[in-house]
Structures are given as structure tokens and as C-alpha cells.
Amino acid sequence: MLDGSNPKQGKIWKKATLTFSFDGRTMTHDFLISPIGSHNAVLGIKWLKKEAPDIDWSTRQLSLTIDPPEKATIAQEEEADDSPLTGIPEQYHVYAKVFGEEEFNKLPPHRHYNIGIKLTEEGPLNSPLYSMTDTELVTLKEWLEAKLKAGKIRPIMTFGLTNAPAAFQYFMNDLFQDLLDVYVIIYLDDILIFSKNEVKHKFHVHKVLQRLETAQLFCKGLKCEFHHTRVEYLGIIVSDQGFSLDKLKIQAVQEWPAPTTVKQVQSFLGFANFLRRFVANFSHMARPLHNLVKKEITWKWTEKEQEAFDNLKRAITEAPVLAHADPDKPYFLETDASGAALGSVLSQQQEDGRLHPIGFLSESFKGAEVNYDTHDKELLAIIRSLEHWHIFLESTHDPITIFTDHHNLEYWKESRTFNRRHACWHLLLSDFNFCITYRPGKQSGKPDALSRRSDHADIPPDNQSMLPQSVFANLATTKS
Template sequence: MMNKIFQDLLDVYVIIYLDNILVFSLNEKDHEAHVQEVLRRLQDNDLFCNIEKCHFHTKKIDYLGFIILEFGIEVDQSKVTDAMNWSTPKNVKNIQEFLGFVNFYRQFIPNFGNMARPLYNLLKKDSVWRWDLAEQQSFDGLKKCLTSAPLLLQPDTTKQFYVECDASDYATGAILSQRNSEGKLAPVAYLSKSLSPAEKNYNIFDKELLAVIRAFKEWRHLLEGSELPVQVLTDHKNLEYFSTSQSLNKHYNFQIIYRPGAQNKKADILSQRYDLVPLEGGVENQVLLKPELFIASITPDQEINDLIGKAIYKDDQLKEILHKLQNKEKILDWELKEGLLWYQGKIFVPKDNTIRNLILESRHDALAAGHPGQARTLELISRSYYWPLLKKFVNSYVSHCKTCIRSKPTNQVPVGLLKPLQIPERPWEDIAYNMIVGLPVSEGFDAILTVIDQFSKMVHFIPTQSTALAIDIANLFITYIWKLHGLPRSTVSDRGPTFNAKFMRHLYH
């Protein structure tokens, strides 16, 4: 009922949870008008407020267990007192009660997922009850974190977001931040997740990339559609090459920036928790390739490096740099050592396609390499070598690799001829529909069915669930579309799994 009364004001300047109404405004003048409008609607519907529970014209309010401030959100200190007085759990039920309480405030605890792991382990099926040092440290640590919980900034979608990411052998961590009134980065939310057994086998590039993907999925509602590029800060330099990946780029406006580990300590802490490290003997060595497979007709790195050491003196573009370094002059990012020229800690390869092709052969054509794709080949080379337009060179080499061309299977059905859609003659004669999924759950819904009239561009946004069956979607069409606009002449969809043959049968029969 409340949502219906204030439906046009929700998230504009009114937030409602059951019978709790929060009115927010940018200035006092607007606030007076907003409050009067809310009170008027309550009066028109014969609804009354308890004056003892009302707070007017305040910049600090206790709302649903949180302290809402002008610039952020805090933990209610009365709840913190309850946590500090919590007695040591004696059984599984006590653990469930405590975790249920602190989980409500997990967004304020940087390492919640990792710190609470020993307690969650006690909730596993067939787990034997055992309260040792690890469990006590987890229990005490969570209580202590609540007492020192930081002020979380209110996310401002008009300002730039910063995502600090890092990964270890056992977990990924991320911090969503924005600049406060003093121009300093301040946290908006924290994220820390452990790696599954399969994810622990990822190489470091993929683990670092997983940390970025997890962060964007967790905060999708804030980052997707951001006007200003999201600054992704990572201590893994090779992730800078990820900016052309199709998995995130089509949805997000972001830029990956390398920041050395010494400057990335906050995200490091989230990913390198001691309690995520497996016990001794918990990891077994796996022999993936037999030794004889490594005997291949490729040029060893030492021979390649010897060729590079001679070729750098033949490159005219490097003469000035070499001259300064030989005279003990310092040049930012450049070094001359071991007879090689180094750029940002990597061996610089001069303009010699013969040498560059030898490097590609060792990282792509080798039996042990197994002809990896463009991104993987680039990552392997970037560990040791650098030259201008490296990515372009690698992509060209891999795309023209005859072995890859012969072996790569097609994963697409033959594409049909493109035909323009017929121009409708009247409204709701031709419609298009699609599903928006992966949204935060709101009132039990986590997806939206969109139906668009091709003539007027009028759109219906129908709340639904991502798990809805074909018959459920068909019923939504009948209730919200056909009842209002009649049967369309034609329909267009992206042929998603929801709109299958069963959906069409339920819709037309």
C-alpha cells in the first residue's frame, strides 16, 4: 500500500521500508516541500504518524539499524554494544545467531568473508564441533571490527568511482572508493571472497582478472552506465592489456591503471588473509606434462637474450638512451644491466622482427605452450619482454598462425541474410522484447522483461525473476501487453533461452 501511494516519489526523495518513511533532499527549501507532500499523501489516505518516532530537519538519523549522515553511513553504536557483550557461542545455533547479526553489517567489515570462515566451517554438514584458537580469534575479530567500522561514503553516481583490486593464491579482494570532500579516497564498500579449488589453479593474471570481474559484478548497479570512467587500480601491470576484452568492456566504462604493490596495500590485505591459506600437506603437486614434451625445437631464452644484447646497439632509436645509461645518467623506467636494456623491469626488444618472431615462437608455437590465444600469448611474453606495439604484433602473429587456423573450430551456426525490419503502420503492431537479468533483488524480483513498441517506442518494464519459466513469461505478456494493446502482428527477440519454443506455445495456445 505504501509503495502504491508514493510510487512516483520512490528513490526520488522518498525511501520506504514497510512503515518506515525516509525523506531526503539536497537543501532545506526542497526538504520542506518534500515533507509537506509526503504528509499530504498520508492525510489523503487516512494514515497517521507516531509523532514520538518522527524526526524532522535532521542531518543524522537512525534508520533500519544504520546511522545515516550527510556524507555517509555508520554502524549504530547501540548495536556495537550488543556485539561486544555477546557471549562465546556454545553450539551451532549460537553461531548462526551471531553470524546472522554481524552479516547485517558485513559491508563495514573489510575482511568479513575471510575473517568469518572458521565460524562458517562449523556450520558445514557433518562438521564436528570444535572451538579452538582459530574460532575464538574469528569471533573476537568480528566483534572488534564492528567497534572500529569505518564511515562508508554514500555512493555518488555523478562522481568517479575507484575499484582497488588484488588477488592472492587463496582469495580476491576489492574496495570501492570515491573521493571525499577533502579530495582523498574513502571507502564506499568492501568485498573479499575466497577462491574455489578450480580457481586456485588459475595463473596470477587470471586471478587478478577474476578479482576485477567479481568487483564489477558485486557493484554492477553502481558501475554500469557510469559517465566517468571507473578507475581500476591493480598491482598487476599486465592487466592494462585487458582493456580491449569483450567480457566487461561492452557493459562498463572503465580504465585499468597499474599501481605498484607498495601502494596497493588495502586490497592486498583483503586477498592475503592467513585463514585462507591451506593447512600443510593440503596441496598436492600435479604433473600436467611429461618431461619429454618440453624437448622442442625452439630457441632458448638465453640465446634470444644474446641476440637482443647485440641488436640494441644497431637500433638508431636507442642510441641516445644507451649513451646516457653508459655514462651513468639515470633515465626514468630505463636500466642497462647484464648487457641488456630494461624498460620498467622487462627486457626491451629492439626493432628486429627476426628476434621478435623467435620470442613469439617460444611462447606460442612451443609444445608446452600449446598455441594459446592472443590474450594468453601476450600475457606470457609480457612477463619478460617489452617493445612498442607489442599487442598489435602478437595479435597479428596469432591470427596468422596456420596451426591455429586449421585447428580452431567454429562455434557459430551459419549466419543468415540481414533483412531490415518492416516499418509498422500503427502502434503495437510490431513489438520487440528482451530480458534484463542479474539485477539486485528488490521485492522478490531480480529481472525485468522489457517490451517495446516498434512504432511509438513506448516501453513496458515488467518486474519478474531470472528463474521464470516459459509459461510465467507468457502469462506476463497476456496480463501486461495483450490485455492493453491486443495481439501484435510480429514479435522480435534476441532468441534468449527464456524465449524458446515452449514460450511460443504457451503464448499462442
């Protein structure tokens, strides 16, 4: 016997199949009935061969190993398509493999993009290991299998491993590297194909599907849209007219109830910040709400916060359509600078003969910039705007028309007195083809309003140290 005793043995007179529990596991085994003294039962060699328990001979203890994990059937998040080619134009049916459910449900082939984790041999563990008893492990495994089958949980990457999206984006960028920004835009698994006309578009779609098929990447047909002039992409409506907000997002903002806690304010601002590119003066309108979430501020929802909340909702609801930038059309840039901030609007003339905005810019001056004189602030507003939209404005064929309400900027190229800052600015401006046109402030409503927002305080310049009079060779004096 394992405990060192010698069992008594009598005549075997019967055989019985019994169910019993041992070490947290329920099992069934055949027993021979015989007098064996004080022992209730003896588990012999047949049982040992079948169950293969772990035996610690030094302590004379026996324990059962945990069964290897079984594959649990994970509840499907979506039902499989009965006809995966439904909604797919017939001309793309030759790529049926790309949309096939059978291929989609197979494991992908090994690629050189696969993530590998290199462990330092005998290196320290980054987190402690928590031991569990065999009974706890059995219970945990049963719980996991039940939840997986019910669809309440699903396998994910190990907590702390955050490189999967970046690795997949790198894979997609490498796969379509010669097509990116030519007629393909990719964000993770969202592929947008754009073309100037339908003939080119069909050719472009064929190229993308061919590459997906070669790389053994597959699409779900019901999630694909083909040959549209208006599509929702990453929360923005993209059409042949420009960029606009999704009606569902506008509706969500319209129906948003007034916040009653700091967390609810943070939630609303987080949602609204995504839409700020469509709203002029966004930061000005949202400032009372931003002030409310500061740690040192006590929660107090007053008429000022309610007005800011309502104005922000109204501005998002009435957000304009931002036009597409057309490199074949001339650009118009309206700039203005106030005591503490700059504002600008980039526009192009559309078919209706009017200027339509492509984007808005409004930001505060920082540090020493607040002390610049009016000429330098107005010139800095132009420079910041050109840098912000440099992907559109650098090296244009037609000169960019820049409207300013500072008359002296018309002659900036003729200036003969440069300091180091001016020299740097002139070097930067040499990359742009533009002409500056004077327009009185009354005619520059949009950029003027952006630069003179109430949240940009009209900060007076600091006192500046000037050279003493004694250093001048000639000093002119006047008497009043």
C-alpha cells in the same frame, strides 16, 4: 416429554426462580412448583424459545449451541497520544488527520490490494480438523478473552499465511512508485525521505503526507522524526557523512558473553552477519566460529575460537564509516587477485583530500576460475568488482581509475589474441568508462590483503591438457 413419557400433573402451588447447569452452561429460569411424578423438573416452551437448543429427534438428545464469539477488548500495546501533533513541525499540522488517533483506530477502507483467498470448491483440506466438545469450546473462548484483555496475546494472521508483508510492500511501492529512489525509500511501514537541502526537503515531506492522507494511511506522531541530518534506519545510522553502525548494536556486541553452546554461537553469528558490510575480512575472522556450528564437528571452545570471537567483536567496534557514493565525483577502484580469491575496494576522494571507502568486496574463485592464468584472474577481479558496484560505476561521466599490481593489464585493450571468454569479457567491459593504472603490490595494501586471506587457500592450478607437439607446423628446439 422428549423421552416419550407422559408427566404427571398436579396443582401448581408456588413459583420459584432457580439456577441450574445444563450441557456445560449455567442458567437461571422460572419454575412452577407442582407434583410431576419421577421427574425432577420439566423445561417447557418458554425455556425452549429462550435458549433455542438443538434437538435430535432420532436419538431424542438435546444440546445447547455455543454462543457467537463476543468481541473482546484487546489491551492496548501503547497508550494513545494525548496530543498526536506533539513533535510535529507546525507547517505539517495541516495534515492533522494523518496523525489523528481517531482515524488510526478505525478500520481501513477496502482496497484492491486486499488479500483474497480463493478456495477450491469441495477441495481437500490441507490440515485435519480437531473436534471439541461444547464444554471445551466454552472454556477455550473464556481463556482467549481473558488473555486478550490482559494483553498477553493478540490476533495475528492465520499460521501459514505469509503474504501479508509482501502484499503491503507492493501496496506501498505502488502508492509511491513515482517517488521511489527519487526522494523516498520505503521498507514496509518505514518511510525515509531524503533531500539535498532543507527547502527541497520540506516540499518532499508535504508530498509524502499528502499522499498518505489521500490513501487514508496514518502515522503515529511519536514515532516520526523530521528535518534530521542523522537518522537510524533499519539498524544503520544514515548521516550526511555516510553509513555507520548504531552505537547500541556496537554496545551489544561489546557486552556479548563468550558462547557456551552451538545455539549461542549461531545467535552471535546471526547478529554479527547483519554488520558484515562494515568489516573487512569478516568471513576470515568468523571462520573458526562457522566451523564450530557444523553438524559433524564436536563442540570444543579453544583459544582459537576465543581469539576469533574477540577479533570479530573488536572489528565490529572499530568498523569504519562508509562514505556516500557521489555520482559527480570520480571513482577509484583498487583490485587484486591471488591464487584462489579476489579483493577490491571502491573509494572516492572526500573533502579532506583522502580516499574514503564506499564498500569492500572479497570472494573466492569458483570451479574453472581457479585454473585461470594470472592475467585472466586479475582481469576477472576487475570484472567482478564492476559488476558488484554496477549501479554506481556503469556509464559514469568521469573515467573510473582502476589500480592493479599486474602491469600487463594496462594494455588489455591492445590485445589481438582473444578466446571466447576474452571476447565475452570485452563486451561486458564496454559498458564501463575506465582506465587501468599500474601500481606495485606494496602500494595496494587493502585489496591485496582481502585477496590473500588465510581462509582463501592458495590452490595451485590443475594440470591442463595441452596440444601435442605434432600439431605445430614449426617446432623450435633448443639445446642447453
